Amino acid sequence: MKRKHDQDDEASAAVAEQQPEKKKKEKKEKKKVVVVAEEEEKELSFAELGLDPRLVQAVAKQGFEKPTLVQRKAIPLALRGEDVLCKAKTGSGKTAAYVLPVLEGVLKRKKTDATPYTAGLILVPTRELADQVHKAIEEFSAFCAKDVTAAKLTENVSDAVQRSLLANVPDVVVSTPARAWKVVESGALGLEKLEYLVLDEADLVLSYGYDEDMENLARSMPKGVQTTMMSATLLSAELDTLKGIFCRNPRVLELDEEFGEEDEKLTQYYVRCGEDDKWLISYLIFKLQLIKGPCLIFVGDIDRSYRLKLFFEQFSIRSCILNSELPVNTRIRVIEEFNKGIYDIIIASDERSEVFGDEKEEKGEGEGQDGEGGEGEEKKGKRKGRKGKRDEEYGVSRGIDFKNVAAVVNFDLPTSASSYTHRVGRTARAGRTGIAISFVIPKELYGKHKPTSIKSCEKDEKVLAKIVRAQGKMNRKLEPYNFSKEQMEAFRYRMNDALRAVTKVAIREARTKELRQELLRSETLKRYFEENPAELSHLRHDGELGHKARQQAHLKHVPEYLLPREAKKELTKGAGVGFVPFKKVDKDKKHRGKFGGGKGKGRSFKVGGGRKGDPLKTFKVRRKK
Numbered sequence: 045m046k047r048k049h050d051q052d053d054e055a056s057a058a059v060a061e062q063q064p065e066k067k068k069k070e071k072k073e074k075k076k077v078v079v080v081a082e083e084e085e086k087e088l089s090f091a092e093l094g095l096d097p098r099l100v101q102a103v104a105k106q107g108f109e110k111p112t113l114v115q116r117k118a119i120p121l122a123l124r125g126e127d128v129l130c131k132a133k134t135g136s137g138k139t140a141a142y143v144l145p146v147l148e149g150v151l152k153r154k155k156t157d158a159t160p161y162t163a164g165l166i167l168v169p170t171r172e173l174a175d176q177v178h179k180a181i182e183e184f185s186a187f188c189a190k191d192v193t194a195a196k197l198t199e200n201v202s203d204a205v206q207r208s209l210l211a212n213v214p215d216v217v218v219s220t221p222a223r224a225w226k227v228v229e230s231g232a233l234g235l236e237k238l239e240y241l242v243l244d245e246a247d248l249v250l251s252y253g254y255d256e257d258m259e260n261l262a263r264s265m266p267k268g269v270q271t272t273m274m275s276a277t278l279l280s281a282e283l284d285t286l287k288g289i290f291c292r293n294p295r296v297l298e299l300d301e302e303f304g305e306e307d308e309k310l311t312q313y314y315v316r317c318g319e320d321d322k323w324l325i326s327y328l329i330f331k332l333q334l335i336k337g338p339c340l341i342f343v344g345d346i347d348r349s350y351r352l353k354l355f356f357e358q359f360s361i362r363s364c365i366l367n368s369e370l371p372v373n374t375r376i377r378v379i380e381e382f383n384k385g386i387y388d389i390i391i392a393s394d395e396r397s398e399v400f401g402d403e404k405e406e407k408g409e410g411e412g413q414d415g416e417g418g419e420g421e422e423k424k425g426k427r428k429g430r431k432g433k434r435d436e437e438y439g440v441s442r443g444i445d446f447k448n449v450a451a452v453v454n455f456d457l458p459t460s461a462s463s464y465t466h467r468v469g470r471t472a473r474a475g476r477t478g479i480a481i482s483f484v485i486p487k488e489l490y491g492k493h494k495p496t497s498i499k500s501c502e503k504d505e506k507v508l509a510k511i512v513r514a515q516g517k518m519n520r521k522l523e524p525y526n527f528s529k530e531q532m533e534a535f536r537y538r539m540n541d542a543l544r545a546v547t548k549v550a551i552r553e554a555r556t557k558e559l560r561q562e563l564l565r566s567e568t569l570k571r572y573f574e575e576n577p578a579e580l581s582h583l584r585h586d587g588e589l590g591h592k593a594r595q596q597a598h599l600k601h602v603p604e605y606l607l608p609r610e611a612k613k614e615l616t617k618g619a620g621v622g623f624v625p626f627k628k629v630d631k632d633k634k635h636r637g638k639f640g641g642g643k644g645k646g647r648s649f650k651v652g653g654g655r656k657g658d659p660l661k662t663f664k665v666r667r668k669k
């Protein structure tokens with residue numbers, strides 16, 4: 045990729061020659077940043093950061109009492125006009141850290157110059173994220189809506205509509221790189237007066253195959269655009285590429301190290317078990333309500349998500365699906381409804397970050413020898429050409445602010461440590477506590493239960509080792525859990541019954557049915573169907589055919605005699621928000637927040653409603669020695 049500030053080849057070669065010098069200088073710079081950061085450690089308020097009172101008012105309206113670490117560090121630098129390259133953990137408040145300075149800049153300029161032009165461009169890797177960032181801008185500019193306007197370019201709208209949206213000359217545009225380039229190329233969006241550029245989830249913006257769009261966009265911008273780049277996971281190679289393209293001398297903020305173990309709000313467990321056991325354990329966890337509160341379950345692919353949903357339905361466990369096949373409006377609606385508390389369980393297949401997660405990491409950690417590197421190459425080949433019904437701009441584990449998630453369950457482990465970091469980052473956000481549970485298939489058990497086997501789990505143990513290392517670098521740790529086999533066995537026949545009912549045909553039918561329903565709901569297709577009623581009736585008629593998973597009434601209830609005494613109590617108490625522990629509650633430890641939780645080894649969880657018992661205790665859950 046070419047540099048925005050210097051596209052001349054000779055100059056680039058000269059820059060390359062100066063690399064060692066540059067690196068030394070950068071090292072010094074980085075040290076300088078850490079020192080600056082320490083000096084600024086005083087906990088400033090939003091007003092003290094130098095923000096416009098209208099922005100401060102909006103921030104207060106959202107209930108933000110004081111800036112988070114990343115906001116305290118990044119906002120002053122950005123307000124001073126510096127380029128910022130920032131790595132801070134998931135859920136730490138990066139959105140406000142980059143949005144507020146852009147809004148501040150626009151407001152300040154408008155006091156003396158009201159000329160309309162697009163001054164800020166915020167690039168994000170997915171449409172869901174663009175929608176979320178746009179909403180955040182609307183909230184932060186609630187008290188200055190007349191002075192700052194923003195548009196997002198990710199709606200499923202026609203080019204004409206998008207053109208008219210841009211004809212109003214929004215101050216800030218939020219988009220994926222592909223869409224931004226499309227409108228710049230068509231002349232609908234002018235970047236000649238651009239002042240602020242933000243790349244959120246910066247590493248992913250590169251790895252999503254947006255290279256060409258980024259290159260084109262960089263060429264269309266004036267020199268000296270102030271650039272901010274944010275991510276929770278940035279490897280040094282990516283940092284270098286991004287710095288090379290967009291920044292001259294960015295201030296680098298790496299905020300991970302500043303979190304000690306005592307600050308940790310995320311509790312992480314992994315469960316080593318057989319392929320069918322994870323279905324059994326998941327059934328128990330959700331049927332016995334051992335996890336309460338909103339929960340995200342990640343699975344390896346789309347078919348698997350429907351399979352798990354249908355499997356859960358056999359037991360009357362309700363869940364909804366999120367995947368790249370669903371129309372973008374549906375995905376956004378699902379996220380909104382989950383955040384409003386309409387659904388408690390989302391089963392998400394995170395195909396997109398799965399596809400690109402490994403390559404970077406293999407390179408970054410120098411561990412491409414285990415066979416995954418080759419797979420990466422194959423994936424790379426697919427990257428540009430992969431077109432079809434799945435959305436190329438989909439992603440749920442990156443950046444989406446699912447609210448108050450009590451637990452993230454990696455039903456299928458992701459294939460990279462960075463993908464894991466982002467998935468578990470959907471919980472324990474903004475200072476709340478959260479829990480992550482990951483199923484890991486030991487090598488000797490992989491492929492032993494064909495009906496539930498999935499290729500992506502073949503190297504679970506190797507991936508787990510990488511995850512443990514990566515989390516260790518962030519002062520986080522994963523702890524093992526073992527479930528008592530004997531206690532689980534009583535439920536196994538029910539699980540097998542349910543699994544048998546969820547046939548491939550039932551999955552296919554569920555998948556097409558859901559898609560069909562969403563298409564019928566789609567606003568953009570309404571007019572088309574009005575004009576083509578025959579197509580609509582065909583779609584509806586089609587919906588009446590096909591197969592369903594066999595419904596088995598006896599599975600919907602857990603018979604009394606199967607229930608461990610304490611778990612029975614939980615079921616009859618009804619749903620209450622709170623996490624029910626996997627182990628004995630230590631009476632000496634205090635309740636630490638809405639979902640319970642604590643820190644360090646031997647941490648304990650408050651049982652919802654102050655209950656004494658621990659239902660999972662009855663499963664003889666124990667930590668491995």
Ligand SMILES: Nc1ncnc2c1ncn2[C@@H]1O[C@H](COP(=O)(O)OP(=O)(O)OP(=O)(O)O)[C@@H](O)[C@H]1O
Binds near residue numbers: 111136
């Ligand atoms: N100063 C603050 N005080 C309280 N809550 C905050 C503050 N800043 C942000 N939040 C809240 O924290 C949550 C996470 O913020 P945000 O989505 O910006 O995190 P992030 O760092 O971008 O996460 P990710 O890496 O997953 O993208 C949001 O719900 C947001 O409203």
